Every structure is written in structure tokens, then in C-alpha cells.
Amino acid sequence: MSWFFLCVGLLVAGYFIYGAFVEKVFGINPKRQTPAFAQTDGVDYVPMSKGRVYLIQLLNIAGVGPIFGPILGALYGPAAMLWIVIGCIFAGAVHDYFSGMLSVRNGGQSIPNLTGKYLGKGAKHFMNAFAIILLLLVGVVFISAPAGLLAKLTGWSMPVFVGIIFCYYLLATIVPVDKIIGRLYPFFGALLVFMSVGLTVALIVSSEHTLLPGVQASDFLSNLNPNDMPLWPALFITIACGAISGFHATQSPLMARCMENESNGRFVFYGAMIGEGIIALIWCAIALSFFGGVEGLNEGMAGNPANVVYEASTGLLGVVGGFMAVLGVIVLPITSGDTAFRSARLILSEFFKLPQNELPKRLILALPLFALGGILTQVDFGIIWRYFGVANQATAVLMLWTASAYLLRHNKLHWICTVPAMFMTTVVISFLLSSATLGAGLPMMVSTVAGIVVTLVVTGLIIVKSKGKGVDNLAEDA
Template sequence: MTWFLLAVGLLIGGYFIYGTFVEKVFGIKPERTTPAHTLTDGVDYVPMSKRKVYLVQLLNIAGVGPIFGPILGAMYGPAAMVWIVIGCIFAGAVHDYFSGMLSVRNGGASVPNLAGRYLGNNAKHFMNIFALVLLVLVGVVFVSAPAGLLVKLSGWDKTLLLTIIFGYYLIATLVPVDKIIGRLYPFFGALLLFMSVGLTIAIMVSADYSMLPGVTAGDLLTNLNPADKPLWPALFITIACGAISGFHATQSPLMARCMENEKNGRFVFYGAMIGEGIIALIWCALALSFFHGVEGLQAALANGGPSNVVFEASTGLLGALGGVLAILGVVVLPITSGDTAFRSARLILAEFIKLPQKQLPKRLMIAVPLFAIGAILTQVDFGVIWRYFGFANQSTAVIMLWTAAAYLARANRLHWICTVPATFMTTVVITFILNNPTLGFGLSMTVSTAAGVVLALVIAGLVVGIIGKKPLPADIESLESA
């Protein structure tokens, strides 16, 4: 239990200490009017309170990623928790803060437009493709996962459940952001709180289980995977949400369009990521504790994947009724992220083709084809979709981190807070795609890692040494000096 409480304490401390430092580097201006007020349209630009914006942001970003990812990552042992803590504080929360605050400074712009502004048009076009692919994959993953859990609870036909969830997504994607998302999410937040706190307390007071028994300092740095799978770089792809996730960069602009003051940014963006990190820690620790180590977890995963782990742990710790409520809390997470994934995809595509979204028929013109593609992809094996999602997710995070690094360098600020995690994650994704025999090129780990390091350093030199020397765009320069 000591290691778990220490990890949670480090995340909370990271919010107050490193989060405050990141905020100072960015340089908030509370007196500046935000896009929620200057561009109010009653659909996507709608001023909302700090508390509500935080809650919506947390539910937007916390899909099945901070549950399924840490469960799968727990197969490597407690080392997964080290990555969650370090990745969340120094990479994920920084990534989320800049994706949100740069959007605020750029009129609520989406991540492809931000990449275009600070890295150039080639980056914009590349990011448009990656972001759209990622968001559709997220939408599919966040339809299939809750449908699978609901099948276990209700026994209903999975196709029927997929149709119901897709129907909700379509409605939530089209209506003004404050009509469904802004009103229902507080209730969903209560379920999320019950799931996270309830399961943690249950295992701590249980006579049959204990939180991370027998874990030593050495275990935190050791790969305990029973199948002897290498920790590098797979762990950093497997655990995305909860440590660092490019999906969040597509979600932060949604709340950047609703945030009333720049001083709320650390709480909303950095703070929501810390909250997701705590959720990830809970499920990583639960997976190791409830099944008594990686061997027991391996057997549970073989019997139905992460969904089975959630089902067994929830019902085993909280009984039938409590287990149902906990599972519903888990179901809520992907559903509240899936609808905003499609919403983000609609807005990014609308920006790209310059189609205003205030009128419902124009929103339908983009939303319907996106949902049709998503429906087709639900027929593909979930494991295949998850692997592609993981790679696309971390690649999107890399581009967003380089965008933030370029912004800081061009503004003559401490770019290293973004350059260091960007370089590390670039090495991760390049090594992964070069080494992976299924998705990539199947090269040896030595060659893949060496190429990853070299290419990451080359990109760092390009962003900081060349792009970073350019002045900021004229309109942003005037905003920064105002």
C-alpha cells in the first residue's frame, strides 16, 4: 500500500509544484478575454464554470485508456506505475496544458491548426490526417469497449448495444456542447468517483486482498512480464492515457472554447491529466493486487481481456450491486470520450474544409460520413484496432509536444519542458514502428532503438535550432506583448 499512496502523493505534488512552474513558463494573462466570450456561438463556444469545464475535460480524456492501458501495462509489474507517475507529471500533463492553452491563445483552434501555426503547413496537413484517423479509431474503441462490458451485465445483443451507443454519439456530437455534455457529465462524474474511490477503499479494507503486497524498490525498475516481453518500447505505447496521450490534444480545444479565464488553465488541463493519472494508478494497482501478481493477471486477461479484469475485480470487491455501479463508472468513461472524439473529428474536418458548423444541416454533412466509417470499423478485431490506436495516439502526442516546443522556442521561453518529453516520445514511436513485426518493419531492437534516438535528435535540432529561431506569427506576437 505504501508504494501506491506514495505514487498518488507524487502526482498531487506534481500538480502543485511542476504544474505551477509550467504555468509560469507559459505566462497566463487573466485579464485577456477568452474565445468563450469573444466567439460565443451557442454551439461549441459556450462559457462554462471552471468546475464544470474541469469535469467535462476529465471525462472527455478519460476513456478506456486509463483503465485498459494500465491493466495491460501491469503485465510488466509495478514498473508500469513508475511510468504513469513520471510520464503524467513531466509529459502528459504538460502536453495537455499546452494543447489547451495554445488553443485558447489561438481562438479555440484545433491541434492541426496549432501545428500549422508553429511548425509549418506540412505539419498541419500531417496532423490533420493523424488526428482524424486517431479520432475515428478512438470512437470505434470507445464504442466496442463499453458495449462489451454491457453485454456482460445485461446479456443483450452486442449489435443492439453498438447501435444504441452510436445513436447517442450522433446526438451528442450535433447538439450544443452545454445541452447534453454540460448537463449529464456531473452525474457521470459521480459514477466515476464511486468507481475510483470505492474500489480503492474496498481492496484496502478487504480481508482477502491487499494493495500491492510484497512490492520492493527493486520491483519498480524490473520487467516482471511472465511472457518475457520486452518493456522497451512497448510499455510506453501500451500505457498512453494515464501517462501521455495524443487523444487529449484533440479534446483540450473543446474546453478551450468554453473556459472563462486563462487562470483556470492549470486546474482544467494540467489538473485533469493528474486526475486521469490517479485513475490509471488505481487500475494498475488493482490489476496486480486483485489477481495476486502478473501470473494471475495473465490468466484473467486470457479469459476475456481487460473487460474481464474490470468485471471480475469490480464484482469481486464490491459485490453484485456495487460491482454493477463500478462497471457502469467504467462504461461511462469511454462513452463520455467517444462522443467528444467524434465531435472533435467533426470540428477538425470542418476547419479543414472551412464549413461553418452553426447550422445543423452542415454539422450533419460531416458527422454522418464519419459515423458510417466508424460503424464499419467496429467489425474489425478489437485487438487490431487497439494496436493501431496506440501508435496513432502516441504519434499525435509527439506532434503536439513539438508544436509546444516550437512555440516556446519562438517566444524565447524555456522550451526544454516540452523538448525533453518530445524527444523521448519521438524515440518511443520510431523505435516501436521500426521494431514491431505486425504494424511496422520488424527490424531488430538494437537497430530500431539506435534509429529512434538519432531521428529524435535530428527532429529536435530542426524544431529548436531552425523553426525555433523564427519569430512568432504577427498576430500571436501582438497577443504575447499585449
């Protein structure tokens, strides 16, 4: 039990200590007018309070990733919890903070435009395509997962719930951000709190289950996977959102358009990622505890993490409490899926330079996105999830390099972004080269060495290119 609370305590300490350090390196300006006021349009640029923006940001980023990912990651043992803590503090929360604050400094622009500004036009075009693909995958994953859980709860047909969720997503994508998202999220947030706190307390007081039974310090550095799956680099792809997620870079600009003051940035962006890390820790601990370890988890999961969610929720909280907890899990992907399509619409609007203050113009971009999303729902969920994981972490890599280039140009401590960027670049390249299903299927040693070499080359190029440009023509984001 003490291991779990130690991990939670480290995340909270990370927010106050390292989060404050990251904020100091960035250099906030509380007197600077934010896009919420400078570009108010009543649709996407709408000033909202600090607490409201934080809650929306948390629900935007916390889809099924910090639940399904940690459950799948738990098959490796407590090492998954160690990565959640370290990754969240030093990579994920830093990634989220800069994706949000750079957007604030650049008029609420989306990630492709930010990447283009700091890494060049080639990177911008690549990120435009990559971000749209990722957001479509996210939207589809976050339709299929909640629809499946709702079908399991009610006994209704899954396609019925797919249709209902699709209709909600379309509505939430085109109406002003404060009309649906801003009003429903407080209720959804209450469900999220009930799910997180309720399951943790129930597990602690349970007479049948022990929180992290038999875990030793050495287990945090061991691979306990019962299927003999290699920990490197798969664990860092599997836990796609609980430690670091490129999807968040597409979401942070939504709240960058609504934040009232730069001083709120650490709480909203860094803090929301810490909140997601705690959710990930809860589900990782539940997965390891409810089934008595990795062997029981592997059997109980039966290849689908949704089975763990359902069995653990009803087993710990009973029928009624379990129903409420599963609803809380269902809410997470729904509150990320709606903003995934909204983000895709805004990225396309920036690319085509199409103002979004009129409803017909929003529909012109939204309807094709939903048509493509509907087609992708027919693809097997497992295939979609694998591609989502890789695309997600590759997007995180590009965002971290974007932030690193920004800090280099302004002669600030770029290593807070460069080091996690180097690590995640190595992870993604090594995974793609070693994976037999998604990549080249090369031996792990060859793939890892190649990943390190590519990372060093990329690091050198970005440092030389960014330092050479200096701070000329960048006064507006200083």
C-alpha cells in the first residue's frame, strides 16, 4: 500500500517543485493579454475561469489512454508505475505545459503552426497530416471504447451507442466551446472524482483484495510480463497517455484560447497532466491488485482491458457503485473524443485559412471528418489502438522538439525539453524498427542502436539550426 501512496506523493511533489522550475524557465508574463481576450469570438476564443479551464483540460486529455494503457502496462509489473511517475513529471507534464503556453504566446495557434514556426515548413506539413490522422484515430478509439462499455452495462447493441456518441461529437464539435463542453464537464468531472477516489478507497478497505500485494522495491526495475514480452521499448508505447501523450498537444491549444492569465498555465497544463498521472496510477494499481498479480491480470483481462474495468468496478463497489464507476470511465473517452474532432476542425481551419465564426463554415470542415471517422469505426479496435499508440508518441516527440527549439532560440535551458525528446525519439524509432507488425521486424539490439544514432543526429541538427537563428523576429513570443 505504501508504494502506491509514495508514487502519488511524488507526482504531487513534482507539480510543486519541478513544475515551478519549468514555469520559471519558460518565463511567464502575468500582465500580457491572452488570446482569450485579444481574439474573443464567442465560439473558440472564450475567457473562462482558472478552475473551469483546468477541469476541461483534464477531461480533454484523460481519455481511455490513462486507463487502458496502464492496465496493459501493468502486465509488466510495478515498472509501469515507475514510468508513470518519472514520465509524467519530467516528460508528459513538460510537454503539456509547453504545448499550451506556446499556443498562448502565439495567439492560440494549433500544434502544426507552432511546429512550423520553430522547426520549419517541412515539419509543419508533416505535423498537419500527422495531427489529423492522430485525432481521427483518437476519435474512433474514443467512440468504440465507451460504446463497448455502455453495451456491456445495458445489454443494448453496440452500434446504437456508436450512433448516439457520434451525434453528440458532431454537436460538441460545431457549437461554441462554452455551450456544451463548458457546461457538461463539471458533471462529468464529478463522475471522474467518484470513479478515482471511490475505487481507491474500496480497494484499500477491501477484505478480499490487497493494494499491490507482495510488491518489493526490486520489482520496480524488473520485467514481470507473463507472456515474456520485452519491456523495452514496448512499455513506453503501451502506456500511451498516463506518462506522456502527443494527443495532449492537440488539446492544449483549445484551453490556450480560453485561459485568462499566463500565471494559470502551470495549474492548467502541467497540473492537468499530473492529475492524469494519478488516474493512471490508480488503474495500474487496481489492475495489479484486484487480480492478485500479473498472472491473474493476464487471465482476467482476456486480451481486452475493458474486462478489467468492468470486473474491478463491479467487484469493488457492487452493482450500483460499479455502474457509477464504469460511467466515470466512459465519460473520459467521450470528453476527449469530442475535443479530438474539435481540434481537427480547428487545425484544418488554420490550414485552409477558413474563419470558424459562422456555423456553415464549421460544418464544411466537420462533416468530412465525421465521415472518415465513421469508416474507421469498422476497423478492428486492436489494430486502431496499436496505430494510435505509435502515432501518439511520435506526435509527442515532435512537440518536445518544437519546445526545445523555442528554448534554444531564446537562450533558455532547453535540456528540460531536449532530454525527454531524445528519450522518446529513441523509443519511437526503436519500436518501429523492431516491431514485426508495425515496422521492420529487426533485432532489438540493432533497432536500439539505430534509434540512438538517429536521435543523436536529430539532436545535433536541431541544436545547430535553432541556435543559429537566435531570437530575431521572435519578440512576439518572448
